[in-house]
Amino acid sequence: MKSHRWGTEWALDWAVRLANEADAERVGSVLRSAYARFDLPGHDRDRLTDALAAITSPPLPLLRSGRYFVAELDGELLACGGWSPDPPPSVAGRPGVGHLRHFATRADWAGRGVGRSLHAASERQALAEGIRRLDVVSTPDAVTFYSSLGFEPLGPMDIPIAGFAMPAIYMSRRMAR
Numbered sequence: 001m002k003s004h005r006w007g008t009e010w011a012l013d014w015a016v017r018l019a020n021e022a023d024a025e026r027v028g029s030v031l032r033s034a035y036a037r038f039d040l041p042g043h044d045r046d047r048l049t050d051a052l053a054a055i056t057s058p059p060l061p062l063l064r065s066g067r068y069f070v071a072e073l074d075g076e077l078l079a080c081g082g083w084s085p086d087p088p089p090s091v092a093g094r095p096g097v098g099h100l101r102h103f104a105t106r107a108d109w110a111g112r113g114v115g116r117s118l119h120a121a122s123e124r125q126a127l128a129e130g131i132r133r134l135d136v137v138s139t140p141d142a143v144t145f146y147s148s149l150g151f152e153p154l155g156p157m158d159i160p161i162a163g164f165a166m167p168a169i170y171m172s173r174r175m176a177r
């Protein structure tokens, strides 16, 4: 572990490691915390609630994939996120393109660079597997996060989740090497 500066204080850094199935419950709790304030004014609240329940349930195939990471500090999970060579449902795959998947940071750790560190781990592994471009289906709230990582918006799309058309933004970034 290394230390890093946050505001005027120095704090212990978190560790990034591969997730596994045993993390399911705690990853679910990170997802629920990250999406607790998610709202889409003007949309059907009940359907959005159902969609958020689906989004915040532990992503078991990703947890088993060996390409999904968690950030951990003193045994507590702060954030999760990873990538897959296969596209998520509703997205057409392209050769040589990987897909960022299910990034979330616990609400009380947002904005401290944890999500960025999980992206760095994902990028490193994807590059080692021959991937040269990463795509992501971003929530409206996360567009600024992905933009700050160098992703560019390609256009809006709706993702069908639990009978709800979740508005999203398709983003992409060519990785350097």
Ligand SMILES: CC(C)(COP(=O)(O)OP(=O)(O)OC[C@H]1O[C@@H](n2cnc3c(N)ncnc32)[C@H](O)[C@@H]1OP(=O)(O)O)[C@@H](O)C(=O)NCCC(=O)NCCS
Pocket: 034, 035, 079, 102, 103, 104, 105, 106, 109, 110, 111, 112, 113, 114, 115, 116, 117, 137, 138, 139, 141, 142, 144, 145, 146, 148, 149
């Ligand atoms: C999106 C999310 C994962 C970002 O995680 P995070 O740990 O807070 O992000 P970081 O602290 O690593 O931020 C990295 C950069 O993105 C920027 N950023 C992150 N969230 C931002 C926000 N909501 N608004 C503006 N900028 C933001 C940070 O300022 C930082 O920029 P910098 O490094 O140039 O200063 C987190 O906010 C989250 O869980 N959101 C809710 C769930 C969600 O929508 N997930 C996306 C699924 S596609």
